Amino acid sequence: MTAQQLRAWRKARGLKQKELAELLGLKKRIIQYYEKGERDGRPLKVPQYVRLACWALHDGIVDFDGQKVTKG
Numbered sequence: 001m002t003a004q005q006l007r008a009w010r011k012a013r014g015l016k017q018k019e020l021a022e023l024l025g026l027k028k029r030i031i032q033y034y035e036k037g038e039r040d041g042r043p044l045k046v047p048q049y050v051r052l053a054c055w056a057l058h059d060g061i062v063d064f065d066g067q068k069v070t071k072g
Contacts, residue, residue: 001051003037009054023062024053
């Protein structure tokens with residue numbers, strides 16, 4: 001998932017950066033960095049855990065405690 005794909009994915013779901021950050025347990029500024037594809041002038045990739053979390057959210061999974069899946 002590229003920076004542009006993350007932004008498009010978020011917008012297609014009608015989420016604001018702050019809302020996505022809250023769903024992922026991150027700060028809004030981190031989402032901004034990921035969507036820009038850089039931080040302090042250095043390239044920044046969307047990490048695997050964020051890509052996997054987006055996939056889970058896409059499938060309606062909002063939490064997993066190790067045993068039980070919570071769908072939203």
